[in-house]
Amino acid sequence: MLLKDKVVIVSGIGPGLGQELALEAARQGADVAMCARTASKLDDAEKLIRDEGLNTKILKVATDISDRSQCADLVSKTIDTFGRIDVLINSAYNPGSFEPIEQANLGSWREAMDVNFFGTMGLTLEVVPHMKQQGGGSIVMINTMVTRKPMPTQGGYGASKAALATATSHLALELGPHNIRVNSAYMGWMWGPSVEGYFQMTEQAGGPSVEEQKKAVAANIPLREIPDDADCAKAAVFLGSDYARAITGAALDVNGGEYLPH
Template identity: 55%
Template sequence: MLLKDKIVIVSGIGPGLGVKLAVEAAREGAAGVVVAARSADKLDDAEARIKALGVKAKVVKQVCDITQREQCDALAAAAVKAFGRVDALVNSAFQHGEMDYASTANLDAWNEVMQTNLFGTLKLTQAVIPQMKSQKSGAVVMINTMAVRTIPPLGEAGYAASKAALANSSKWLAKELGPDGIRVNSVHMGWMWGAPVQGYFEWQAQEKKVPVEELVQGIARHIPIGRIPTDDECARAALFLVSDYASAVTGATLDANGGMYMP
Protein backbone atom coordinates (compact mmCIF):
# COMPACT_ATOMS: atom_id res chain seq x y z
CA MET A 1 0.00 0.00 0.00
CA LEU A 2 1.19 3.47 -0.90
CA LEU A 3 1.13 4.97 2.61
CA LYS A 4 1.43 1.88 4.81
CA ASP A 5 1.65 2.84 8.51
CA LYS A 6 2.21 6.55 7.80
CA ILE A 7 0.71 9.46 9.74
CA VAL A 8 -0.84 11.97 7.35
CA ILE A 9 -2.29 15.42 8.00
CA VAL A 10 -4.79 16.71 5.44
CA SER A 11 -5.98 20.32 5.64
CA GLY A 12 -8.97 21.80 3.86
CA ILE A 13 -11.38 18.91 4.31
CA GLY A 14 -14.46 19.63 2.20
CA PRO A 15 -16.88 17.99 -0.23
CA GLY A 16 -14.38 17.78 -3.09
CA LEU A 17 -10.68 16.98 -3.17
CA GLY A 18 -10.07 17.53 0.55
CA VAL A 19 -12.15 14.64 1.82
CA LYS A 20 -10.97 12.41 -1.03
CA LEU A 21 -7.36 12.99 0.02
CA ALA A 22 -8.19 11.82 3.55
CA VAL A 23 -10.16 8.80 2.37
CA GLU A 24 -7.53 7.72 -0.14
CA ALA A 25 -4.76 8.12 2.46
CA ALA A 26 -6.65 5.73 4.72
CA ARG A 27 -7.33 3.34 1.85
CA GLU A 28 -3.62 3.33 1.03
CA GLY A 29 -2.69 2.06 4.48
CA ALA A 30 -2.09 5.17 6.60
CA ALA A 31 -2.05 4.28 10.30
CA GLY A 32 -3.38 7.70 11.19
CA VAL A 33 -5.17 10.47 9.30
CA VAL A 34 -5.43 13.88 10.91
CA VAL A 35 -8.19 15.86 9.22
CA ALA A 36 -8.51 19.62 9.53
CA ALA A 37 -11.08 22.17 8.37
CA ARG A 38 -12.81 25.27 9.63
CA SER A 39 -16.10 23.37 10.05
CA ALA A 40 -16.50 20.41 12.42
CA ASP A 41 -19.28 18.85 10.32
CA LYS A 42 -16.85 18.36 7.43
CA LEU A 43 -14.52 16.52 9.76
CA ASP A 44 -17.32 14.26 10.93
CA ASP A 45 -18.11 13.44 7.31
CA ALA A 46 -14.48 12.54 6.62
CA GLU A 47 -14.36 10.31 9.69
CA ALA A 48 -17.56 8.51 8.64
CA ARG A 49 -16.23 7.90 5.13
CA ILE A 50 -12.96 6.50 6.45
CA LYS A 51 -14.71 4.24 8.94
CA ALA A 52 -16.92 2.94 6.11
CA LEU A 53 -13.79 1.60 4.40
CA GLY A 54 -13.24 -0.88 7.22
CA VAL A 55 -9.55 0.00 7.44
CA LYS A 56 -7.36 0.32 10.56
CA ALA A 57 -6.59 4.01 10.17
CA LYS A 58 -7.24 6.06 13.29
CA VAL A 59 -8.82 9.44 12.58
CA VAL A 60 -8.02 12.58 14.56
CA LYS A 61 -10.25 15.59 13.91
CA GLN A 62 -9.08 19.15 14.50
CA VAL A 63 -10.93 22.36 13.67
CA CYS A 64 -8.31 24.67 12.19
CA ASP A 65 -8.25 28.00 10.41
CA ILE A 66 -4.83 27.91 8.78
CA THR A 67 -4.61 31.71 8.72
CA GLN A 68 -4.23 31.55 12.52
CA ARG A 69 -0.75 30.43 13.55
CA GLU A 70 -1.85 29.23 17.00
CA GLN A 71 -4.44 26.94 15.40
CA CYS A 72 -1.79 25.53 13.05
CA ASP A 73 0.46 24.85 16.02
CA ALA A 74 -2.43 23.16 17.82
CA LEU A 75 -3.09 20.95 14.80
CA ALA A 76 0.53 19.83 14.63
CA ALA A 77 0.56 19.23 18.39
CA ALA A 78 -2.62 17.13 18.18
CA ALA A 79 -1.03 14.92 15.54
CA VAL A 80 2.13 14.43 17.59
CA LYS A 81 0.16 13.76 20.78
CA ALA A 82 -1.96 11.12 19.05
CA PHE A 83 0.74 9.40 17.01
CA GLY A 84 4.16 10.63 18.09
CA ARG A 85 5.14 11.63 14.57
CA VAL A 86 4.03 13.34 11.37
CA ASP A 87 5.09 11.65 8.13
CA ALA A 88 3.15 13.73 5.63
CA LEU A 89 1.30 17.01 5.29
CA VAL A 90 -1.11 17.55 2.42
CA ASN A 91 -1.90 21.26 2.13
CA SER A 92 -5.35 21.29 0.55
CA ALA A 93 -6.98 24.24 2.32
CA PHE A 94 -7.65 27.18 0.00
CA GLN A 95 -9.71 30.29 -0.62
CA HIS A 96 -10.77 30.86 -4.22
CA GLY A 97 -11.92 34.44 -3.90
CA GLU A 98 -13.70 36.42 -6.57
CA MET A 99 -13.81 35.51 -10.25
CA ASP A 100 -11.66 38.40 -11.38
CA TYR A 101 -9.09 39.69 -13.84
CA ALA A 102 -5.78 41.38 -13.01
CA SER A 103 -6.65 44.44 -15.10
CA THR A 104 -9.89 45.16 -13.25
CA ALA A 105 -9.68 43.30 -9.92
CA ASN A 106 -10.36 44.84 -6.55
CA LEU A 107 -6.83 44.23 -5.31
CA ASP A 108 -7.85 44.67 -1.68
CA ALA A 109 -9.96 41.54 -2.10
CA TRP A 110 -6.83 39.57 -2.99
CA ASN A 111 -5.59 39.94 0.59
CA GLU A 112 -7.91 37.25 2.00
CA VAL A 113 -6.94 34.88 -0.80
CA MET A 114 -3.25 35.45 -0.14
CA GLN A 115 -3.73 35.07 3.61
CA THR A 116 -5.12 31.57 3.12
CA ASN A 117 -3.46 30.18 0.02
CA LEU A 118 0.04 31.50 0.64
CA PHE A 119 0.52 32.65 4.22
CA GLY A 120 -1.88 30.16 5.81
CA THR A 121 -0.36 27.24 3.93
CA LEU A 122 3.11 28.36 4.97
CA LYS A 123 2.00 28.75 8.59
CA LEU A 124 0.74 25.17 8.70
CA THR A 125 3.86 23.92 6.96
CA GLN A 126 6.06 25.77 9.45
CA ALA A 127 4.04 24.21 12.29
CA VAL A 128 4.96 20.65 11.26
CA ILE A 129 8.60 21.35 10.36
CA PRO A 130 10.02 21.00 13.90
CA GLN A 131 8.55 17.50 14.28
CA MET A 132 9.71 16.43 10.84
CA LYS A 133 13.19 17.81 11.55
CA SER A 134 13.35 15.83 14.79
CA GLN A 135 12.45 12.68 12.84
CA LYS A 136 14.86 13.57 10.03
CA SER A 137 12.06 12.68 7.63
CA GLY A 138 8.79 13.99 6.26
CA ALA A 139 6.99 14.98 3.09
CA VAL A 140 4.81 17.95 2.21
CA VAL A 141 2.66 18.34 -0.88
CA MET A 142 1.03 21.60 -1.93
CA ILE A 143 -2.25 21.31 -3.80
CA ASN A 144 -1.88 23.82 -6.59
CA THR A 145 -3.76 24.66 -9.78
CA MET A 146 -3.45 24.54 -13.55
CA ALA A 147 -4.38 28.25 -13.51
CA VAL A 148 -0.76 28.90 -12.48
CA ARG A 149 0.49 27.13 -15.61
CA THR A 150 -1.86 28.54 -18.23
CA ILE A 151 -4.31 31.47 -18.32
CA PRO A 152 -7.87 30.12 -18.13
CA PRO A 153 -10.85 31.82 -19.80
CA LEU A 154 -12.48 32.11 -16.39
CA GLY A 155 -11.42 35.04 -14.22
CA GLU A 156 -9.14 33.55 -11.59
CA ALA A 157 -6.36 36.12 -11.46
CA GLY A 158 -6.23 36.54 -7.68
CA TYR A 159 -6.45 32.83 -7.01
CA ALA A 160 -3.76 32.09 -9.60
CA ALA A 161 -1.47 34.80 -8.22
CA SER A 162 -1.67 33.35 -4.71
CA LYS A 163 -0.99 29.84 -5.95
CA ALA A 164 1.90 30.99 -8.14
CA ALA A 165 3.49 32.52 -5.04
CA LEU A 166 2.95 29.24 -3.21
CA ALA A 167 4.55 27.28 -6.06
CA ASN A 168 7.64 29.45 -5.82
CA SER A 169 7.75 29.20 -2.02
CA SER A 170 7.53 25.41 -2.29
CA LYS A 171 10.80 25.32 -4.20
CA TRP A 172 12.46 27.44 -1.51
CA LEU A 173 11.16 25.04 1.13
CA ALA A 174 12.45 22.04 -0.81
CA LYS A 175 15.91 23.57 -1.01
CA GLU A 176 15.97 24.63 2.63
CA LEU A 177 14.54 21.44 4.15
CA GLY A 178 16.19 18.80 1.97
CA PRO A 179 19.19 18.43 4.33
CA ASP A 180 16.73 17.60 7.14
CA GLY A 181 15.19 14.73 5.17
CA ILE A 182 12.03 16.69 4.35
CA ARG A 183 10.67 16.72 0.81
CA VAL A 184 8.33 19.41 -0.57
CA ASN A 185 6.49 19.07 -3.88
CA SER A 186 3.48 20.56 -5.67
CA VAL A 187 0.67 18.99 -7.67
CA HIS A 188 -1.22 21.20 -10.12
CA MET A 189 -4.84 20.19 -10.57
CA GLY A 190 -7.04 21.03 -13.53
CA TRP A 191 -10.72 20.19 -13.89
CA MET A 192 -11.71 17.52 -11.34
CA TRP A 193 -15.02 15.73 -11.50
CA GLY A 194 -16.53 15.74 -8.03
CA ALA A 195 -19.20 17.54 -6.03
CA PRO A 196 -17.93 21.14 -6.52
CA VAL A 197 -17.37 20.85 -10.27
CA GLN A 198 -20.60 18.92 -10.76
CA GLY A 199 -22.45 21.73 -8.96
CA TYR A 200 -20.74 24.30 -11.19
CA PHE A 201 -21.81 22.50 -14.36
CA GLU A 202 -25.38 22.12 -13.12
CA TRP A 203 -25.51 25.86 -12.42
CA GLN A 204 -24.06 26.69 -15.84
CA ALA A 205 -26.52 24.33 -17.52
CA GLN A 206 -29.42 26.19 -15.93
CA GLU A 207 -27.97 29.57 -16.83
CA LYS A 208 -27.28 28.64 -20.44
CA LYS A 209 -30.29 26.35 -20.87
CA VAL A 210 -28.19 23.46 -22.19
CA PRO A 211 -27.64 19.89 -20.94
CA VAL A 212 -24.88 19.31 -18.41
CA GLU A 213 -23.32 16.71 -20.69
CA GLU A 214 -22.90 19.26 -23.46
CA LEU A 215 -20.89 21.50 -21.16
CA VAL A 216 -18.83 18.59 -19.88
CA GLN A 217 -17.98 17.48 -23.40
CA GLY A 218 -16.98 21.04 -24.26
CA ILE A 219 -14.24 20.76 -21.64
CA ALA A 220 -13.40 17.09 -22.18
CA ARG A 221 -12.61 17.61 -25.88
CA HIS A 222 -9.60 19.68 -24.82
CA ILE A 223 -8.29 16.96 -22.47
CA PRO A 224 -6.13 14.31 -24.15
CA ILE A 225 -7.55 11.44 -22.08
CA GLY A 226 -10.99 12.46 -23.36
CA ARG A 227 -12.65 13.06 -19.99
CA ILE A 228 -12.48 15.15 -16.85
CA PRO A 229 -10.36 13.32 -14.25
CA THR A 230 -12.12 12.51 -10.97
CA ASP A 231 -11.06 14.07 -7.70
CA ASP A 232 -10.27 10.54 -6.45
CA GLU A 233 -7.71 10.14 -9.23
CA CYS A 234 -6.18 13.52 -8.52
CA ALA A 235 -6.02 12.74 -4.81
CA ARG A 236 -4.00 9.60 -5.53
CA ALA A 237 -1.58 11.60 -7.67
CA ALA A 238 -0.99 13.99 -4.77
CA LEU A 239 -0.53 11.16 -2.28
CA PHE A 240 2.10 9.56 -4.50
CA LEU A 241 4.28 12.60 -3.81
CA VAL A 242 4.22 12.00 -0.04
CA SER A 243 4.80 8.27 -0.41
CA ASP A 244 8.14 6.48 -0.28
CA TYR A 245 7.84 5.83 -4.02
CA ALA A 246 8.70 9.52 -4.46
CA SER A 247 11.63 9.43 -2.02
CA ALA A 248 13.96 10.92 -4.66
CA VAL A 249 11.53 13.69 -5.62
CA THR A 250 11.58 17.16 -4.10
CA GLY A 251 11.06 20.66 -5.45
CA ALA A 252 9.03 19.14 -8.29
CA THR A 253 5.67 19.96 -9.83
CA LEU A 254 3.29 17.28 -11.07
CA ASP A 255 0.43 18.13 -13.45
CA ALA A 256 -2.68 16.06 -12.71
CA ASN A 257 -5.10 17.28 -15.35
CA GLY A 258 -5.44 14.51 -17.93
CA GLY A 259 -2.91 16.23 -20.18
CA MET A 260 -4.93 19.42 -20.61
CA TYR A 261 -1.74 21.31 -19.78
CA MET A 262 1.65 19.94 -20.79
CA PRO A 263 4.78 21.94 -19.84
Protein backbone atom coordinates in the same frame (compact mmCIF):
# COMPACT_ATOMS: atom_id res chain seq x y z
CA MET B 1 0.13 0.08 1.06
CA LEU B 2 1.97 3.27 0.17
CA LEU B 3 1.53 4.94 3.57
CA LYS B 4 1.54 1.99 5.94
CA ASP B 5 2.39 3.08 9.51
CA LYS B 6 2.63 6.75 8.45
CA VAL B 7 0.91 9.73 10.05
CA VAL B 8 -0.60 12.16 7.56
CA ILE B 9 -2.10 15.61 8.05
CA VAL B 10 -4.57 16.69 5.38
CA SER B 11 -5.81 20.28 5.39
CA GLY B 12 -8.87 21.57 3.59
CA ILE B 13 -11.21 18.65 4.19
CA GLY B 14 -14.45 19.12 2.31
CA PRO B 15 -16.51 17.61 -0.50
CA GLY B 16 -14.23 16.70 -3.37
CA LEU B 17 -10.46 16.55 -3.28
CA GLY B 18 -10.00 17.14 0.47
CA GLN B 19 -12.16 14.17 1.45
CA GLU B 20 -10.60 12.01 -1.25
CA LEU B 21 -7.11 12.81 0.02
CA ALA B 22 -8.02 11.73 3.55
CA LEU B 23 -9.80 8.62 2.27
CA GLU B 24 -6.92 7.58 0.01
CA ALA B 25 -4.37 8.14 2.79
CA ALA B 26 -6.45 5.85 5.01
CA ARG B 27 -6.73 3.25 2.26
CA GLN B 28 -2.97 3.31 1.96
CA GLY B 29 -2.50 2.49 5.65
CA ALA B 30 -1.97 5.90 7.23
CA ASP B 31 -3.34 7.35 10.42
CA VAL B 32 -4.92 10.66 9.48
CA ALA B 33 -5.21 14.06 11.13
CA MET B 34 -7.82 16.10 9.28
CA CYS B 35 -8.53 19.80 9.47
CA ALA B 36 -11.12 22.15 8.04
CA ARG B 37 -12.84 25.29 9.25
CA THR B 38 -16.18 23.46 9.46
CA ALA B 39 -16.33 20.55 11.91
CA SER B 40 -19.20 18.83 10.08
CA LYS B 41 -16.98 18.37 7.02
CA LEU B 42 -14.54 16.45 9.18
CA ASP B 43 -17.38 14.24 10.39
CA ASP B 44 -18.41 13.57 6.77
CA ALA B 45 -14.87 12.56 5.84
CA GLU B 46 -14.61 10.25 8.84
CA LYS B 47 -17.87 8.58 7.80
CA LEU B 48 -16.50 7.95 4.30
CA ILE B 49 -13.46 6.27 5.80
CA ARG B 50 -15.47 4.16 8.23
CA ASP B 51 -17.99 3.19 5.55
CA GLU B 52 -15.13 1.45 3.74
CA GLY B 53 -14.43 -0.61 6.85
CA LEU B 54 -11.07 1.06 7.48
CA ASN B 55 -9.81 1.08 11.07
CA THR B 56 -7.55 4.05 10.54
CA LYS B 57 -6.90 6.19 13.60
CA ILE B 58 -8.43 9.60 12.94
CA LEU B 59 -7.89 12.99 14.55
CA LYS B 60 -10.29 15.80 13.66
CA VAL B 61 -9.38 19.40 14.48
CA ALA B 62 -11.47 22.34 13.30
CA THR B 63 -8.83 24.73 11.98
CA ASP B 64 -8.65 27.99 10.07
CA ILE B 65 -5.16 27.77 8.61
CA SER B 66 -5.01 31.53 8.08
CA ASP B 67 -4.64 31.73 11.89
CA ARG B 68 -1.10 30.61 12.79
CA SER B 69 -2.11 29.79 16.36
CA GLN B 70 -4.73 27.35 15.10
CA CYS B 71 -2.10 25.72 12.88
CA ALA B 72 0.12 25.30 15.93
CA ASP B 73 -2.77 23.76 17.84
CA LEU B 74 -3.45 21.25 15.04
CA VAL B 75 0.19 20.21 14.91
CA SER B 76 0.47 19.96 18.70
CA LYS B 77 -2.62 17.75 18.89
CA THR B 78 -1.30 15.56 16.07
CA ILE B 79 2.00 15.04 17.90
CA ASP B 80 0.22 14.37 21.19
CA THR B 81 -2.05 11.80 19.49
CA PHE B 82 0.32 10.03 17.12
CA GLY B 83 3.83 11.01 18.21
CA ARG B 84 5.03 12.05 14.76
CA ILE B 85 4.06 13.61 11.41
CA ASP B 86 5.32 11.86 8.30
CA VAL B 87 3.31 13.61 5.58
CA LEU B 88 1.59 16.97 5.28
CA ILE B 89 -0.79 17.47 2.36
CA ASN B 90 -1.70 21.13 2.03
CA SER B 91 -5.08 21.14 0.32
CA ALA B 92 -6.90 24.02 2.04
CA TYR B 93 -7.70 26.89 -0.29
CA ASN B 94 -9.74 30.00 -0.87
CA PRO B 95 -10.75 30.54 -4.53
CA GLY B 96 -11.17 34.28 -4.10
CA SER B 97 -13.53 36.24 -6.32
CA PHE B 98 -13.87 35.66 -10.04
CA GLU B 99 -13.48 38.72 -12.26
CA PRO B 100 -11.05 40.21 -14.81
CA ILE B 101 -7.97 41.65 -13.13
CA GLU B 102 -8.80 45.20 -14.22
CA GLN B 103 -12.01 44.84 -12.16
CA ALA B 104 -10.29 42.99 -9.33
CA ASN B 105 -11.48 43.09 -5.76
CA LEU B 106 -8.06 43.25 -4.16
CA GLY B 107 -9.58 42.62 -0.76
CA SER B 108 -10.65 39.22 -2.06
CA TRP B 109 -7.14 38.70 -3.41
CA ARG B 110 -5.74 39.32 0.08
CA GLU B 111 -8.20 36.84 1.60
CA ALA B 112 -7.15 34.21 -0.93
CA MET B 113 -3.48 34.96 -0.25
CA ASP B 114 -4.05 34.63 3.51
CA VAL B 115 -5.18 31.03 3.02
CA ASN B 116 -3.48 29.79 -0.14
CA PHE B 117 -0.06 31.26 0.60
CA PHE B 118 0.35 32.54 4.17
CA GLY B 119 -1.95 29.94 5.71
CA THR B 120 -0.32 27.07 3.85
CA MET B 121 3.14 28.36 4.74
CA GLY B 122 2.14 28.82 8.38
CA LEU B 123 0.96 25.23 8.71
CA THR B 124 4.03 24.00 6.88
CA LEU B 125 6.39 25.90 9.18
CA GLU B 126 4.64 24.46 12.24
CA VAL B 127 5.24 20.94 10.90
CA VAL B 128 8.86 21.33 9.76
CA PRO B 129 10.55 21.29 13.21
CA HIS B 130 8.90 17.96 14.03
CA MET B 131 9.96 16.46 10.70
CA LYS B 132 13.51 17.64 11.30
CA GLN B 133 13.54 16.12 14.78
CA GLN B 134 12.31 12.75 13.54
CA GLY B 135 14.77 12.67 10.62
CA GLY B 136 12.58 13.50 7.64
CA GLY B 137 9.16 13.76 6.12
CA SER B 138 7.20 14.71 3.04
CA ILE B 139 5.19 17.85 2.23
CA VAL B 140 2.78 17.97 -0.71
CA MET B 141 1.38 21.28 -1.93
CA ILE B 142 -1.86 21.13 -3.87
CA ASN B 143 -1.38 23.74 -6.57
CA THR B 144 -3.36 24.56 -9.70
CA MET B 145 -3.05 24.40 -13.47
CA VAL B 146 -4.18 28.04 -13.48
CA THR B 147 -0.62 29.08 -12.59
CA ARG B 148 0.62 27.36 -15.78
CA LYS B 149 -2.34 27.91 -18.08
CA PRO B 150 -4.06 31.20 -17.20
CA MET B 151 -7.85 31.05 -17.24
CA PRO B 152 -10.30 33.98 -17.40
CA THR B 153 -11.35 35.58 -14.09
CA GLN B 154 -8.97 33.52 -11.92
CA GLY B 155 -6.08 35.96 -11.62
CA GLY B 156 -6.26 36.37 -7.84
CA TYR B 157 -6.39 32.65 -7.15
CA GLY B 158 -3.61 32.00 -9.67
CA ALA B 159 -1.39 34.71 -8.18
CA SER B 160 -1.69 33.27 -4.68
CA LYS B 161 -0.82 29.79 -5.91
CA ALA B 162 2.07 31.12 -8.00
CA ALA B 163 3.55 32.62 -4.84
CA LEU B 164 3.19 29.23 -3.18
CA ALA B 165 4.93 27.55 -6.12
CA THR B 166 7.99 29.79 -5.72
CA ALA B 167 8.15 29.24 -1.97
CA THR B 168 7.83 25.49 -2.52
CA SER B 169 10.95 25.42 -4.70
CA HIS B 170 12.92 27.28 -2.04
CA LEU B 171 11.62 24.96 0.67
CA ALA B 172 12.68 21.91 -1.31
CA LEU B 173 16.19 23.34 -1.57
CA GLU B 174 16.44 24.30 2.10
CA LEU B 175 14.83 21.21 3.61
CA GLY B 176 16.43 18.58 1.40
CA PRO B 177 19.49 18.22 3.66
CA HIS B 178 17.08 17.34 6.49
CA ASN B 179 15.51 14.53 4.42
CA ILE B 180 12.28 16.52 4.03
CA ARG B 181 10.84 16.38 0.54
CA VAL B 182 8.59 19.16 -0.77
CA ASN B 183 6.60 18.64 -3.97
CA SER B 184 3.58 20.07 -5.75
CA ALA B 185 0.65 18.49 -7.55
CA TYR B 186 -0.88 20.86 -10.08
CA MET B 187 -4.57 20.05 -10.39
CA GLY B 188 -6.69 21.04 -13.38
CA TRP B 189 -10.36 20.33 -13.88
CA MET B 190 -11.47 17.69 -11.36
CA TRP B 191 -14.81 15.93 -11.59
CA GLY B 192 -16.49 16.01 -8.20
CA PRO B 193 -19.01 18.01 -6.16
CA SER B 194 -17.44 21.43 -6.81
CA VAL B 195 -17.23 21.21 -10.60
CA GLU B 196 -20.51 19.34 -10.89
CA GLY B 197 -22.20 22.04 -8.81
CA TYR B 198 -20.70 24.77 -10.99
CA PHE B 199 -21.91 23.06 -14.16
CA GLN B 200 -25.40 22.60 -12.68
CA MET B 201 -25.55 26.28 -11.71
CA THR B 202 -24.53 27.26 -15.25
CA GLU B 203 -27.23 25.03 -16.72
CA GLN B 204 -29.88 26.44 -14.37
CA ALA B 205 -28.88 29.97 -15.41
CA GLY B 206 -29.75 29.10 -19.01
CA GLY B 207 -26.35 27.91 -20.15
CA PRO B 208 -25.37 24.59 -21.75
CA SER B 209 -26.39 21.34 -20.08
CA VAL B 210 -24.04 19.64 -17.64
CA GLU B 211 -23.19 16.99 -20.25
CA GLU B 212 -22.50 19.62 -22.89
CA GLN B 213 -20.18 21.45 -20.54
CA LYS B 214 -18.37 18.24 -19.65
CA LYS B 215 -17.84 17.44 -23.32
CA ALA B 216 -16.57 20.95 -24.06
CA VAL B 217 -14.00 20.79 -21.26
CA ALA B 218 -12.97 17.22 -22.07
CA ALA B 219 -12.37 18.18 -25.71
CA ASN B 220 -9.32 20.21 -24.56
CA ILE B 221 -7.91 17.33 -22.51
CA PRO B 222 -5.83 14.71 -24.39
CA LEU B 223 -7.28 11.88 -22.29
CA ARG B 224 -10.73 13.19 -23.30
CA GLU B 225 -12.22 13.13 -19.82
CA ILE B 226 -12.23 15.33 -16.75
CA PRO B 227 -10.06 13.59 -14.14
CA ASP B 228 -11.97 12.39 -11.10
CA ASP B 229 -11.23 13.88 -7.67
CA ALA B 230 -10.28 10.42 -6.40
CA ASP B 231 -7.73 9.85 -9.18
CA CYS B 232 -6.18 13.26 -8.52
CA ALA B 233 -5.90 12.41 -4.83
CA LYS B 234 -3.95 9.25 -5.70
CA ALA B 235 -1.30 11.34 -7.47
CA ALA B 236 -0.83 13.55 -4.41
CA VAL B 237 -0.65 10.54 -2.08
CA PHE B 238 2.04 9.06 -4.33
CA LEU B 239 4.15 12.20 -3.90
CA GLY B 240 3.77 11.90 -0.15
CA SER B 241 4.81 8.26 -0.09
CA ASP B 242 8.21 6.59 -0.02
CA TYR B 243 7.65 5.56 -3.66
CA ALA B 244 8.63 9.18 -4.38
CA ARG B 245 11.57 9.24 -1.99
CA ALA B 246 13.96 10.37 -4.75
CA ILE B 247 11.68 13.25 -5.74
CA THR B 248 11.71 16.76 -4.30
CA GLY B 249 10.96 20.15 -5.79
CA ALA B 250 8.86 18.46 -8.48
CA ALA B 251 5.76 19.90 -10.12
CA LEU B 252 3.48 17.03 -11.09
CA ASP B 253 0.74 17.98 -13.56
CA VAL B 254 -2.48 16.12 -12.75
CA ASN B 255 -4.86 17.31 -15.44
CA GLY B 256 -5.22 14.61 -18.09
CA GLY B 257 -2.67 16.39 -20.26
CA GLU B 258 -4.57 19.68 -20.65
CA TYR B 259 -1.34 21.49 -19.79
CA LEU B 260 1.69 19.94 -21.52
CA PRO B 261 5.02 21.38 -20.33
CA HIS B 262 7.84 21.68 -22.87
